[in-house]
Amino acid sequence: MKARHQAAVVSLAKGNVHDQRVAVIDIGSNSIRLVVFDGLKRAPATVFNEKVLCGLGRGLHSSGRLSPEGVELAVPNLVRFTALARAMGVGRIELIATAAVREAEDGPAFRETVERQCGHPVRVLSGEEEAELSALGVIAGNPTADGIMGDLGGGSLELVEVNQGKLGRSTTLGLGPLRLMESCGGDREKMRSAIDKAFSKVDWLSVGKDRTFYPVGGVWRNLARLHMEQSKHPLHAIHEHTISSGEAIKLARLLARQGKSSLAGLQYISRRRREALPLGALVLARLLRKLQSKQVVFSTYGVREGFLFNQLPEEVRRQDPLLVTVAEMSEREGRFGDVGEALMKWCDALFPEESEEERRLRLAACHVSDLAWREHPDFRAVQALRRVLHYPLVGIDHPGRAFLAYTAFLRYGAPADSKDARQAVAVLDERWRERAILLGLALRLAYRVSAATRWVLDHSGLSVDGKVLELKLPDDGSVPDGEAVQRRLKTLAQAGNFEDTRIVV
CATH class of the missing domain: 3.30.420.40 (ATPase, nucleotide binding domain)
Structure with missing residues (x-):
C-alpha cells in the first residue's frame, strides 16, 4: 500500500x-x-x-x-x-x-x-436520482463493483450499470412486487410477460453478460438469507454473499412458485415479506436470464448509504472503506490506540512477495488483531473470531473476512485446527489459510515483544537472513530475551519453513 x-x-x-x-x-x-x-x-x-x-x-x-x-x-x-x-x-x-x-x-x-x-x-427522489443513489450505495460498499446494480423496491426496480466503481447507464421500471400484484393479480404467466416486456425495452442490458449482478433491497436480502440457510453457508453476512447466476436462477424459480403459506415455516423471513418474496424472486430469475450474468453478489448498502456517500468530498469517497473501518475500530478500542501499520511493518520481512490485495488484507488483519484484549484470556480467541466474522464490514468479500477472523483467532494462541475456527477455515483456500497461520503467529510474537506499544514495535522487528529468521529487540532492556519470546519465535519459524532463528539486540 x-x-x-x-x-x-x-x-x-x-x-x-x-x-x-x-x-x-x-x-x-x-x-x-x-x-x-x-x-x-x-x-x-x-x-x-x-x-x-x-x-x-x-x-x-x-x-x-x-x-x-x-x-x-x-x-x-x-x-x-x-x-x-x-x-x-x-x-x-x-x-x-x-x-x-x-x-x-x-x-x-x-x-x-x-x-x-x-x-x-x-x-x-426522481427515478433517475433513486437509481443513481442506489448504485452509489453499492459502490460505497464495494469500490470496485463492476456489472449491473438492481434495487427492487415495492413499486419500482432501478437498474444501473457500474464500471469499476463508476456509474453508467440507468433505468427505472415499474416492476416492484406491489405493482406486479396489482397489475397482474395472481397470474404468474401474466407477470412473466409484463417483466419480459419491460426488460425488452431497455436496450443496454446486454452489457451485463458474463459480469456481476448486485441485488439491493429487502426482498432480495431475504432471498440471500434463505440461500445461506439452505446451503449451510459458513458465514452469515449478507453483504458480499456470492453465488453463481445459475444457482441464483434455480433458487429464484423455486421461490417464485411458492405462496405465503409455503413460506410460513421460514422464521428468518418476516411475515410481511413472505408475500413479496415470490414476486421478487420471479423478477430476479427473469432479469438474470436476460442479463446472462456470471455471478450474483448481494449488497446491504443501497439508496440510504448512497445518499450519504454522495455528500462526501471526492477525496473521502476515494478512501478504502475496509481500512477506514478497521483503523477506526483499532484507534477506538486498542489498548494504546491503533498500532496496525506498525504491526504490518514489524512483520513485512515474512511477506516479501504479495499482491496489493494481500497486503491490503494483511494491514486490515493487523488493525483488528487486538480487539478482544478486554475479554477473559480463556475466551479471547473465540471472541475475536466471532466479532470479526459478524462485524458489518464492507469493502471485503467472505474469504477476506474469514482471513481476518482466523488471523485474529490464531494471534490469541488458539490451535490452527480448532473446531471453533471451522466456520472461517471452510471458506479459505490453502494459500490464504497458510497466510493466516503465519501472520497470526507473527502477531502473537509481536504482542509478546511490544505489549501493544508503538515505541517497542518501531524499535524491533523481524528480518530474514537466508534460512534464518531473525528477531531484533531494543537495546534498552524493555524486552528481555525470555523463554516465551524464544518459544514463539521458533513456532513462527517452523510455520515459515525457516531452518533456524536468531535474536539480536
Missing part, C-alpha cells in the same frame, strides 16, 4: 471527517425505515435501524393515489421516527421518498402533511 493511501486512512480514522450522527428516513412504496448512522463519513456504522411495513404504494397502479391505510400507518410512524432521532441527539435528520410518493397524485399532499407534522423537509 502506498504511503499516501495509508496516511489518508489514518487521517480518516482520527476523525477528520464530520462525525455528527445522521438519521436517514426512507419512505418507500412498501416500507418506511429509520436508519441512524454514526456520522457523515466513508464507512458509517449503523447506530439504530427500524422499519415499518406500511404499503403506501398498494393500489397505486389502479387508483393513482397512495393507500389510505398506508398513509394512516405511515404518518404517525414518521412522526415517531423523527422524534426518536431527536431524542438520540442526531445532528441531521434527512427524509427521502421514492416511487410511491413520486408517482401518486396525492404525493404532494402527503409530503406536505409529513413535513408539517415532522418538522423536516421531505426530498422526493
